[in-house]
Amino acid sequence: MTGKKYKSFVFLLACFLLCLNVFSQNRKVIPxxxxxxxxxxxxxxxxxxxxxxxxxxxxxxxxxxxxxxxxxxxxxxxxxxxxxxxxxxxxxxxxxxxxxxxxxxxxxxxxxxxxxxxxxxxxxxxxxxxxxxxxxxxxxxxxxxxxxxxxxxxxxxxxxxxxxxxxxxxxxxxxxxxxxETYFEDHNFGANGIYITTPKVDSSQAKVNVVAQIKNSSNQQKELKLRNAIYSREGIEISFSETRILLKQNETKRFEQALEVKNPRLWSPQSPNLYRLKTQLIDSDGNVLDEINNPLAFRWYFFNEDKVFLLNGKPLKLIGASRHQDFKNMGNAVPDDLQIEDVSLLKEMGGNFLRVAHYPQTKSVLEACDSLGIITSIEIPIVNEITESEEFTQNSLHMQQEMIRQYYNHPSVVIWGYMNEVLLRPKFNNNKERQKIYFENIRILAQKLENLTKKEDPSRFTMIAHHGNFNLYNQVGLNHISDIVGWNLYPGWYGGKIEDFGRQLDQIHKDLKEKPLLVTEYGADVDPRINVANPIRFDKSIEYGIAYHQGYIKDILSRPFVAGAMAWNLADFSSETREETMPHINNKGLLTLDRQAKDTYWLYRTRFNDKPIVKISNWINRATVSDTNFSVQSINVYSNLNKLELFVNDKTVEAATVNDNIANWKTTLLNGKNKVLVRGYSNGGQLFADSTTIVLNLLPASLKSYDFRKPLLMSFGDTRSYTDTLGYVWLPEKEFAFGSWGYVGGKALFRENAPRQKYGVDKNIIGTEEDPLYQTQRMGLNKLIFDVPRGTYHIEFLFAEFNDEQTKLLYNLTGNENQDEKWNLSENLFDIKINGKRVIRDLNVAKESGYFTALQKSITAKSKAKGLIIEFDAQKGEPLINAIKISKIK
Incomplete structure (x- = not known):
């Protein structure tokens, strides 16, 4: 959504929400x-x-x-x-x-x-x-x-x-x-005491039931009038009901009224028609004692015999994302305008569903979903495990009751949830008999929550979300309690291959045909700083993320029995215990933590929003090695048009067909700045275009001709390029060849038996924001040779040492809970020489900086006729290096 459109939307939504919060003179809400x-x-x-x-x-x-x-x-x-x-x-x-x-x-x-x-x-x-x-x-x-x-x-x-x-x-x-003294309330559950249902809805007529809980806190009996009125978006009263009521002194009582609306405008993602229900309490003199406004919408929904979701009688595949509520440098203390913007970004992406996960979020989010036509589920945070105590049970039940009563009147809500991956960390693995009791207590709690939810609100669906271990959930009995079973599936990420996802969907459908199937989570880490020519699982690259989501989208859309799917996650979010390339962040988001769109977002935007668009990939800073002043580079463009034209530096490149919402060119880019323009025409003949500047830094195969306007940057043990916080691009390691430059000898750190990332480590590196540069490594190398021209150079060595330790996978969603990661590395001691001169002696990285801690060593050296020859002499163990930066001083 453009800034202009977004500001207009926020203004209109704010006006509508203001209408919902206009209270009588006897109810004041003061910030x-x-x-x-x-x-x-x-x-x-x-x-x-x-x-x-x-x-x-x-x-x-x-x-x-x-x-x-x-x-x-x-x-x-x-x-x-x-x-x-x-x-x-x-x-x-x-x-x-x-x-x-x-x-x-x-x-x-x-x-x-x-x-x-x-x-x-x-x-x-x-x-x-x-x-x-x-x-x-x-x-x-x-x-x-x-x-x-x-x-x-x-x-x-x-x-x-x-x-x-x-x-x-x-x-x-x-x-x-x-x-x-007399007012609407349900304060034991933090609610306002008004509960709206629409028991019968079709295009010709809608029935509305309103339950109002009223408290008379005075010492006198009160004869009052309860009035409910329905207003169109234009503010016209279209239906009302009035009832005389009697409240004894200090009495709290519920009253019910029914209303009807002829020819209602139905609510849907395409047409989110909202009405307003005004509930008033009026005394015998006509004074309004209390007034509350709530949103009202007319829609009906169900799953048919094939478990396809239907809204207002029409099939609707639920497509969207889950959302956490935090933001960069704010934690979860996020103002309403940014919360609303998240929903508008989901809508702009073409999403029609938001999983409010894993806990109730601010009402502004649900109000935005009501206004924009985003269907939602909302859940309480019973995640991973439970405590087998009466207090835990009662707290869980009270949370569920609070959630239902506080969010009851949001027409966007169609599903109440209450557990997520509750068997992910099963207790008592060493005592199977005790574990059976634990599992049974989980099942009992789930059934209590189900019963409570159905009692509180029989009109909506219930849902539990499981991770991929179908047999365990089936054995415990959790597959048959809620109306819907959601599945958090990650083949091709935490384990297996992308192609396994479709097979897993088919198996779940075969084994649990009686339940609607929602994919409540799927995703891959995407670090927007990382690009790679040949993506592999767990490299965190943009390219792997695109391949992953393309495969999942195909499998989801090709299976009618998949009622819906929610990408995990709408945006990156804080997870303090995570490490990897972006420590403390789960970066599976389609948006970054500060809501910048990744390429994966544009893939969804072009696939699920019919509005024509052309968007060039975000990969605009690049570096590579070339013997010429140009290089053939891959350019991805996301679009929902059929064919696109590419112009590079004002020259026409052949047109390309858009396949699966991506057009790709292998085309020539020059060293330096390259103007890129892509355009295409809609079926109606309207022109759509996008432009950018791609900056390419070419390093020659022989550095004799390199001007060093930019430093030479190399990340060892790595096949990926990395863009640092200054915008510099670090090349993947390059092996030395005669007449060129690179490393000689050694091996990249590679862990053959690691269940996830094979090369390097995925631990937090202390003392740096550039973790990927320190997480890969070349060990046992003999030398580095750089055939630079004569001059004086500043050389910065980047090191990090990794100790021998075993790390349990914190979030292993493969269904195999017995995997862990282990690497075996010993302490290393070595010297470094430059052109035969020892410049670093007895370097013990672990002793000097500690394990998993960034260490930089800077040396100034003059090159000779053969350039810079950097030798590594082992004193104990093996020499190692993680990255190097070479700048020319003069």
Whole structure:
């Protein structure tokens, strides 16, 4: 979506959401996001916490204390207590009102104190909670508000573990709510007490049921009128219902009304027609005591006998992505406009489905889905494992109930979920009898959640998402509880081949025909800095990511029994325990952590959005070796047109046919900047085009002619090119040949038995942002020869040593839980000579910097007639090198 279109959409959506939040004069919602102070405190003593003498930091909500420590090189992040402090002044106008504080979320547990009195506890980091504070406020005084929040591990609170970061803090909005003494509420579950269903919908008529829970907190009986009215998007009232009701003193009671709409405009991804339902509570004098507005849409959906999803009677393949809620340098304290933009990017991509994973997210996301026609599932964070305790069970059930009641009125929601990969880390592997009991307790919890969900909302589907171990889930009995079974499948990534995905789909369908099949996760790590000519599994390259997604898209679309599929993930997200080329980030996203589109995003945009588009690949910085001032390079262009024309440096290149949304050329690029233009015509004859500049740095086979305007950069043990933070491109290693340059001898670090990445390591390298340069290595080399012209050169050696250790695969989704990674490397000691002169003596990388830590050694040297000859002499073990940078000084 262009910036202009996006701003227009956000403005229109904001106007619509404003309509939904217009309250009567007796219900006021006042933002309460400024004026807060914050301090960390690890004390478990309540008295100590509220009497802190530490310096307080001024913060604005949303806020998290983990925005930066999750990205540093120190393992772990702060999981402890944070204290927030503010004041509320009770004025004369508020006297006689009911006053509440509404917190959209606090990660993961919270205690609310007013004037040092503890009035509310809340467990769970992803749902809203509401506390009545009026009785604790003093008139004419600045009343102290303290919220104690903790994200420390709690074995009785999901999630216990997961491939995402458990950010702490008040990371969603806060509001003060004022109401009359009689008002709508369901505050035990953080909800507003209005529940809307559409039990009958077709194109000619729709029936609407509204349940309103009302509380009369006064000491008098109240005779009132309950009024519901439906408004079109244009603001025209098209249906209403009024009922006289009676509430005793201090009574909370539910009331139900029915409405009808003739010839409703149906809601769908193509036409997301939204109505507004206004619910009012009116006293005998006609005064509106309370008013709440909710979105309303008319649609019906089901799975047919072939388990194909139908919306409004028409088959619809559900295509989209899952989403986590964090953003670069913000953690999960992300403002609403960026949250809404995520949904608009999904819509622009052609997606019609969002899996809100693995926890409830801000209401702004669901409101955007309602407005844009994005169908959603939403789930609670029971991930990987459970605790076999009554407290864990009750917390899980309460979370599910909170989620359902808080998001009940979003027409985009069609699925409630409650478990994800819950058998991924089975406990008691060494005690099979005890493990059977554990598995049975998981099944019992799943059944309780299923029963609760169906009781709360029988109109929507339920879902559990499994990883690829079909037989284990079947054995435990989890394949037959929920309406839908989602499958998180990764053939061709965590194991196997891309081609195995289709076969796995066929087998699941054969073995579980009675259930709709959703692929709830699939994806491959894509590091946009890495390119490769011959992609292989786990190289993290753009090219492998494209091949992976192309294969999956074909298999998904060619199988009608696959009701839908959600790419994992819409955007990269924080996962502090991950290492690999981008430490602390799961980079399977179609967008980067700061929402820059990767090539994989453009593949989906051109495949699933019918609007014509031409988009040149993001690979615009390149380097290679060539004996001439040009090189034949591959250029990918993503498009949904049939044929495209390519122009390079204002010269025409032959047209290419678009196959599977990619047109490819092998064409000549010159050393330096190359102007690239691609254009094509739609079936209606309209021109569409894209242009860019590709910068190519050519290094000659003989460096005698190289001008060194850019440094020579080489990554050893690597077959990939890498673009660093300065935009420089590091070449994959090159073996020396007579009359040329490169390495002599040795071997690339290669782990034959590694289940994932074979070459190099995928561990976090401490002390650098350029991890890929230090993760591959050439060992046992004899020398490096660079036939550079005479001059003085700055040579920077990059080293990292890897110790002998065994690492359990944290996220092994192959279905084989018994694989781990191991490499055997010994300590190495060696000297380095340049043109016969010893410049580094007794280098012990591990001793000098530690294992998995970046070490740079810089040397200034003069070349001789034969250039630079760098020799490696082993004293113990083997010499090694990870990368080298050579710059000419003069």
């Amino acid at each position: 309460y996001n400024s004026g807060w102070s914050f301090v960390k405190d690890s004390s478990n003593n309540l008295s100590s916490i509220v009497n802190l003498n530490k310096p307080w930091q001024k913060v604005r909500i949303p806020h998290t204390w983990n925005a930066y420590d999750v990205m540093d090189d120190t393992p772990g992040y702060y999981r402890g207590t944070g204290v927030y402090k503010n004041t509320i002044h009770l004025n004369d106008l508020s006297v006689g009102k009911r006053i509440f504080l509404q917190f959209e979320a606090a990660g993961q547990e919270a205690q609310l104190l007013i004037n040092r009195q503890q009035i509310k506890d809340h467990k769970g980091g992803y749902t809203q909670f509401i506390a009545e504070i009026g009785p604790f406020l003093q008139k004419g005084k600045d009343n102290e508000v303290i919220l104690i929040v903790t994200n420390k591990f709690n074995e009785n609170l999901p999630p216990l573990s997961a491939d995402f970061t458990f950010f702490g803090g008040l990371y969603r909005k806060i509001a003060i709510i004022e109401t009359s």
